[in-house]
Ligand SMILES: Nc1ncnc2c1ncn2[C@@H]1O[C@H](COP(=O)(O)OP(=O)(O)OP(=O)(O)O)[C@@H](O)[C@H]1O
């Protein structure tokens with residue numbers, strides 16, 4: 079028996095003049111005229127599906143209606159992700175700010191580059207389910223706020239975010255069709271030079287380079303990327319930006335990933 083599961087603004091005498099469009103998801107929109115109230119109305123109906131299908135239908139519906147896509151930049155430390163993000167970000171392509179327990183670098187501002195948290199606050203956010211994913215890097219915690227991703231997906235604009243591979247995989251698993259990942263690479267000599275120029279703690283620099291050598295420069299690390307861009311020293315940074323803009327435009331042309 080076909081039975082309405084979800085119904086909105088359906089007056090009692092709704093049986094009258096309706097034009098119904100049915101979506102692939104099983105969702106039906108009827109544009110009707112109510113003789114009793116003498117005015118038009120719309121009804122929204124999921125029809126005759128078992129509960130578990132209803133749930134996935136509503137998820138697909140969110141997918142259909144939500145437009146925002148998220149471009150994830152990932153790759154080794156000092157490959158140029160932050161500089162690329164800085165150049166690409168604008169009001170129509172906002173950055174999604176993640177949280178970290180690492181101390182800010184001299185130029186970094188709370189709420190702009192990261193939400194800088196102490197370990198206790200970070201753990202509280204984890205415990206409250208406010209983080210959709212998190213990772214440990216160099217003894218510090220990094221995590222993505224659930225609300226930041228859901229707002230970006232529900233919004234009309236694409237957004238960008240910097241994550242590591244664990245973050246890419248977590249977002250792709252949960253929001254597959256909204257996520258496109260660009261791996262930003264640079265060779266070891268470029269990374270070493272840039273990290274030395276950044277200054278800071280020698281042990282931390284060595285650890286970042288080791289992670290690049292052993293993990294972040296491997297084929298396996300790049301494998302989930304939808305595009306790979308190399309930004310070595312000697313490559314004109316404007317050229318890197320141009321290639322990234324082209325890749326992002328091609329994602330838009332293809333529709334959601
Ligand atoms: N093509 C390039 N040629 C020379 N220097 C570059 C190039 N691209 C970026 N840089 C420089 O490399 C340094 C590191 O870049 P950036 O901070 O953006 O890296 P990152 O990937 O965000 O690093 P991290 O993950 O450690 O934060 C910056 O000083 C940046 O200006």
Ligand SMILES: Nc1nc2c(ncn2[C@@H]2O[C@H](COP(=O)(O)O)[C@@H](O)[C@H]2O)c(=O)[nH]1
Pocket residue numbers: 152153154155176177178180211212213215220221222240241242243244245246
């Ligand atoms: N999985 C996540 N990775 C993140 C997040 N925010 C940043 N990152 C990655 O961490 C490392 C270290 O960052 P750094 O700013 O100290 O160089 C780098 O690979 C970032 O891409 C996050 O929320 N989740």
